[in-house]
Amino acid sequence: MAAVLKRGSSHIKxxxxxxxxxxxxxxxxxSFECSSIxxxxxxxxxxxxxxxGWALGFLQVEWIDTxxxxxxxxxxxxxxxxxxxxxxxxxxxxxCRDTIVETDIYYDSPATLNATDALPMTLTVDHxxxxxxxxxxxxxxxxxxxxxxxxxxxxxxxFCTVLSARDPAGTFHHLKSFYWNVRWQARxxxxxxxxxxxxxYVTPIAAGQGSARSHVIEGEPTDKRFKDILTDPAVSTxxxxxxxxxxxxxxxxxxxxxxxRESSVWHSFDVRV
Amino acid sequence: xxxFRRSGVIARFAGVAAAxxxxxxxxxxxxxxxxxxxxxxxxxxxxxxxxxxxxxxRIERQNGxxxxxxxxxFYLVDDCRAAATVPACVxxxxxxxxxxxxxxxxxCNGQCPRDCKGNVYRPPGVFRLVxxxxxxxxxxxxxxxxxGGQARMxxxxxxxxxxxx
Numbered sequence: 159m160a161a162v163l164k165r166g167s168s169h170i171k172x173x174x175x176x177x178x179x180x181x182x183x184x185x186x187x188x189s190f191e192c193s194s195i196x197x198x199x200x201x202x203x204x205x206x207x208x209x210x211g212w213a214l215g216f217l218q219v220e221w222i223d224t225x226x227x228x229x230x231x232x233x234x235x236x237x238x239x240x241x242x243x244x245x246x247x248x249x250x251x252x253x254c255r256d257t258i259v260e261t262d263i264y265y266d267s268p269a270t271l272n273a274t275d276a277l278p279m280t281l282t283v284d285h286x287x288x289x290x291x292x293x294x295x296x297x298x299x300x301x302x303x304x305x306x307x308x309x310x311x312x313x314x315x316x317f318c319t320v321l322s323a324r325d326p327a328g329t330f331h332h333l334k335s336f337y338w339n340v341r342w343q344a345r346x347x348x349x350x351x352x353x354x355x356x357x358x359y360v361t362p363i364a365a366g367q368g369s370a371r372s373h374v375i376e377g378e379p380t381d382k383r384f385k386d387i388l389t390d391p392a393v394s395t396x397x398x399x400x401x402x403x404x405x406x407x408x409x410x411x412x413x414x415x416x417x418x419r420e421s422s423v424w425h426s427f428d429v430r431v
Numbered sequence: 432x433x434x435f436r437r438s439g440v441i442a443r444f445a446g447v448a449a450a451x452x453x454x455x456x457x458x459x460x461x462x463x464x465x466x467x468x469x470x471x472x473x474x475x476x477x478x479x480x481x482x483x484x485x486x487x488x489r490i491e492r493q494n495g496x497x498x499x500x501x502x503x504x505f506y507l508v509d510d511c512r513a514a515a516t517v518p519a520c521v522x523x524x525x526x527x528x529x530x531x532x533x534x535x536x537x538x539c540n541g542q543c544p545r546d547c548k549g550n551v552y553r554p555p556g557v558f559r560l561v562x563x564x565x566x567x568x569x570x571x572x573x574x575x576x577x578x579g580g581q582a583r584m585x586x587x588x589x590x591x592x593x594x595x596x
Contacts, residue, residue, distance in 0.1 A: 187544060194552065220548050256549045258538050259500075266551055286551050288537070292544035315548060396548035397539060404546050407515035
C-alpha cells in the first residue's frame, strides 16, 4: 500500500496570538503593527514507500480587506483627502492568496517526505505571520496646495489559514482551518502642524481596534468567499497587489486616481464606497 | 559619506572595509561585504575601481548544502526614504563604503517599512547577503552569519516591540 494520510491524525496547535499595537507616527510615517500569530500543524502518513512527494503546509487567504485613510488640512479651506485602498482599481480583487514567495501555493515552504523516510511518519510545519502597514502622515492636497495631515484610518485584514497536505500527484487535501484577523482604527493629530515629523496624538477607536482567532475547523473549507482560490495559481497573491494601492515612490495613490478623492474643504467622505 | 553615481543621479551612503566568503575572486574584483556585529548589518566596501550594483540585493538562508532565498528586497540604501527612488543600478565610488539599513529577519518588511500581509520571521538560522553586479550579473557573496530566534520588531525610531511566543 502506498503512503496515505492517517485518518484523524492532523492537528493544529496554536502558539502565539496576534495582538495589535496602538498605531504610531514617527518621522512622518504612520505605522500599524501587531505581534505575530503562530501555529504548528502536523499529520501522520502511514503505508509504505513510495511516499516521496507528499508535503504538508499551510495555505492562507485574505478574504476581507478594509483599508481607508482620511487626511485633512489644519484649517477648513486647506481641504481634505480620502484614500479608499480596498476597492477597485486600487484593489482589483476581494480575496487574495497569501504567500511569502509569489509563485508558491503554500504560504511558506512545506514539510516534505523523502524516498528514504520510514513510515509511519509525522510531518510538522510551522506557521508565522505578522501583518503590518505604514503610510505617509502628510500629503499635499492638489486642490488647495496645502499639506493635509492623516486624521483617521481604518485597516482590517481578515484571513483564513488552512492546514493542507499535497499528495505526489499534486492534489491538495485540506485538513483543518482557522479564521483570524487584525484591525486598527484610530484618529491622529500632530502636536504642532508646523512640525509633522514630531510627536502626534493618536487616539485608537476602541471598537475598531483589536484581533481575533477562531477555533480549529475540521475538514475542507466550505466558505464560498474564498474556497475556490485556495490553490488557484491564477489568483494574485496579497503582497503582489500591494503596489496597486501603495504605489512607488511614496506609497500614496496619485492625484486623479479613482481611489483618491480630494476636496477643497473638510469633507465627510463615505467610507463604504 | 561615499557617493553612488548613475545617470547624473547621486545618492549618498556610508562606508568601511571588509572580509570575504564564497566567491573570493568576485568579491576582490568588485567589492567586499563585511558582516557587522549586529546580525543582518553589513559594510560594503568598493574596490579601487568602484562597484556598480543592482539596487536590490537578497538575503539567503542556508538549508543543508544549499542556499535559499529568504528576503529579496534588500536595498542598497542607508536611509529607507531613498529606497523608492534609488536608481536600478548604483555605483559605489572607488574605495567607498556603504552600510545599508540592516535586515531585521523578516521576509516582507525586513529592511524598510511597507505593507505586508504574509510576513515571516526567518531566523534562527545561517544567512548571507548576495549582491549582483550591474551589467555582468556577477554575484558578490558575503560571509555567512547567524541570526537568532528572538524576534524583536523595531520601528524606525529604534523602539523595540517584544514578540510574544
